[in-house]
Amino acid sequence: MKITVKKGNALEQKTLCLVLGVFEGKYKEEQLLQLDQQVGGAFSRAIQSKEFAGRRGQFLLLHNGSQSLAERILLVGLGKEPAFSLRSLRQITSSTVKFLTEKQLGNFLLVLPQLPIKKTALDERIQVITEGILLADYRYDRYLPKVDAGRPVVVGHVDLLISTPENTATAKSAVAAAEAIVSGVCFARDLVNAPGNLKSPKYMAMQAVAMAEKVGIQANLLDRRELERQGFGAMLGVAQGSEQEPYLIVLKYQGGNEADKPIALVGKGVTFDAGGISLKPAEKMDEMKMDMGGAAAVLGTMQAAAKMKLPINLIAVVPAVENMPSGTAIRPGDILTSLSGKTIEVLNTDAEGRLILADALTYVGRYQPRVVIDLATLTGACIIALGNQAAAVLGNNDGLIRELLKAGERSGERFWQLPLWEEYTELIKSDFADVKNTGGRAAGTITAAAFLQQFADKYRWAHLDIAGMAWAEQGKAGQPKGGTGFAVRALIEYLRGQTK
Numbered sequence: 001m002k003i004t005v006k007k008g009n010a011l012e013q014k015t016l017c018l019v020l021g022v023f024e025g026k027y028k029e030e031q032l033l034q035l036d037q038q039v040g041g042a043f044s045r046a047i048q049s050k051e052f053a054g055r056r057g058q059f060l061l062l063h064n065g066s067q068s069l070a071e072r073i074l075l076v077g078l079g080k081e082p083a084f085s086l087r088s089l090r091q092i093t094s095s096t097v098k099f100l101t102e103k104q105l106g107n108f109l110l111v112l113p114q115l116p117i118k119k120t121a122l123d124e125r126i127q128v129i130t131e132g133i134l135l136a137d138y139r140y141d142r143y144l145p146k147v148d149a150g151r152p153v154v155v156g157h158v159d160l161l162i163s164t165p166e167n168t169a170t171a172k173s174a175v176a177a178a179e180a181i182v183s184g185v186c187f188a189r190d191l192v193n194a195p196g197n198l199k200s201p202k203y204m205a206m207q208a209v210a211m212a213e214k215v216g217i218q219a220n221l222l223d224r225r226e227l228e229r230q231g232f233g234a235m236l237g238v239a240q241g242s243e244q245e246p247y248l249i250v251l252k253y254q255g256g257n258e259a260d261k262p263i264a265l266v267g268k269g270v271t272f273d274a275g276g277i278s279l280k281p282a283e284k285m286d287e288m289k290m291d292m293g294g295a296a297a298v299l300g301t302m303q304a305a306a307k308m309k310l311p312i313n314l315i316a317v318v319p320a321v322e323n324m325p326s327g328t329a330i331r332p333g334d335i336l337t338s339l340s341g342k343t344i345e346v347l348n349t350d351a352e353g354r355l356i357l358a359d360a361l362t363y364v365g366r367y368q369p370r371v372v373i374d375l376a377t378l379t380g381a382c383i384i385a386l387g388n389q390a391a392a393v394l395g396n397n398d399g400l401i402r403e404l405l406k407a408g409e410r411s412g413e414r415f416w417q418l419p420l421w422e423e424y425t426e427l428i429k430s431d432f433a434d435v436k437n438t439g440g441r442a443a444g445t446i447t448a449a450a451f452l453q454q455f456a457d458k459y460r461w462a463h464l465d466i467a468g469m470a471w472a473e474q475g476k477a478g479q480p481k482g483g484t485g486f487a488v489r490a491l492i493e494y495l496r497g498q499t500k
Ligand code: BES
Pocket: 273, 291, 348, 350, 351, 352, 353, 377, 378, 379, 380, 381, 437, 438, 439, 444, 467, 468
């Protein structure tokens, strides 16, 4: 697949399909009048007959008028102009690419970069469009037949047409950035989509090491013996019910100065969450192969950041374990001694994410991080609160949270803040240990964060609960069922902001 930047008159381009946006009610633009002539009045007839009105989600595919250089012209409805945003552009791009590839059209030219959107720069529009194209093309087909005639064609060559006064170099570097980001998103999606029988903690570790070698970042693995030696009691407690060996994955990217303190990313890597002895119900348990969505986002972000050569230092820490019920599994009531020395009463073995994160958050303190951001598919309560539209953000530093909210808004991957007032900490006090691992039904996302906070007290810290975002239920526009790679784009946006 290749995406190139071009300049010139839209109506003089040789292409399999020219793609033009049309705002609802704005049919008399100069370009559209000329186009109507080229196609012998087919456009105005479609408007008159109300077959096409430029409403959001409408398409009109016209075949070549005699003088046209484009073999086809696809008109894409954009809706009302004042309501058109960068978010609309993102959505329009992916639904357009889906429409084209389903029609077996893999080569086309988009005039979409020229659409007017208030307060957006060329590089933002190009990035959004490139991401939209590349992500609409994603599928996880490792276990599917290699040839399938019914499947949409893959994208081949796409031209992005920018207008004459705009800067080609700016557009080209935005394409390159988007390609690096998408490679990170797709790496994350592949990891999430991998089934639990393939995706052991060891598999996660091997994937991380292979990725690190490819993009030139350091990788280090802590195996069970090393974790025992150092006292990762909470993480090992979760791992002890599984036949699969746990690993702590540590990646180090040095894009900044030697002396610069790193930004640390920590990702929950539960490769399958059966719940342990507090076994989950059978319905939808298959989806719990996505319980390493936080880890996937962290690894995808590391890959993208390294490919983009961001001038910044990063540490990634991923505790990878499987949560299974067995004769060796931890029981409700067990007390674990964490790496920090704090003791944890395990009331519910299904609240395992916070246990492995407790040790990972303690461990990452050794790197004297500037800030620590953890990502986790941590609580079902987060899905009850925010559904599938936003991840929850909580933490101990409002400046950091504000920056994350901004990056989320700009990248289209939304976060929403929940409070972490000290009163919530009462709910995780234990009679038998320093803390307990559940706080009851009320405010489940917040009490989970309050638990993590006990282990993140030595640095500026934010927690992203991505439970509702790491997995897409069924195909939304450009998003097939399965792993989403959520937060890679937002984290890269945040990291780019830190380099300025
Ligand atoms: N991985 C789950 C949370 C989850 C649920 C993520 C659904 C995505 C979709 C987590 O380990 C869990 O089981 N949390 C429990 C905590 C409870 C026992 C305190 C939950 O949310 O029910």
